[in-house]
């Protein structure tokens with residue numbers, strides 16, 4: 676296991692969940708609710724971030740999400756999460772959602788998401804996280820891409836903050 680001051684490998688925190696999709700998870704067309712998929716994505720992403728940071732985390736953002744293909748009741752949904760890169764107190768986590776075709780033994784792509792988690796201690800104070808040590812070619816590409824996405828997010832967050840600054844602090848109903 677890598678020394679935390681030197682960083683942690685991607686493999687050390689990779690996380691996976693499998694969900695059998697039940698009628699209670701579905702809409703009237705018998706396919707998984709988009710919001711339920713977002714919940715599953717958030718949860719598996721948080722697992723990877725917690726394993727990397729070894730402390731509590733909160734979700735700061737989830738980037739744009741496309742639902743590429745529907746997930747039907749009775750299908751098995753598999754989610755895989757990896758910490759792409761750690762910054763100071765935040766980490767970008769990539770989550771890939773797939774459906775397993777049990778008879779064919781193949782996987783169908785459902786969605787890909789990028790989330791940012793911020794590490795916190797028990798007093799809800801932000802804490803620094805160890806760096807990510809990418810090992811494979813894929814991990815190195817994702818590590819580089821994560822910095823580009825962070826720069827785009829920072830611009831977007833700044834624009835939203837400026838727009839909120841002009842809005843009333845409390846909305847009336």
Ligand SMILES: CC(C)(COP(=O)(O)OP(=O)(O)OC[C@H]1O[C@@H](n2cnc3c(N)ncnc32)[C@H](O)[C@@H]1OP(=O)(O)O)[C@@H](O)C(=O)NCCC(=O)NCCS
Pocket residue numbers: 733734735736761762763764765766791793828832
């Ligand atoms: C996320 C949160 C901790 C950021 O706190 P903040 O005081 O705005 O902190 P800062 O602007 O100094 O940013 C702290 C870190 O978060 C990152 N960050 C903040 N807002 C972000 C956003 N919208 N998207 C991605 N990263 C973000 C910053 O880049 C920074 O990362 P770094 O330390 O690695 O450089 C705070 O907004 C919060 O607690 N939000 C609610 C979280 C929550 O409850 N999530 C569950 C959903 S209800």
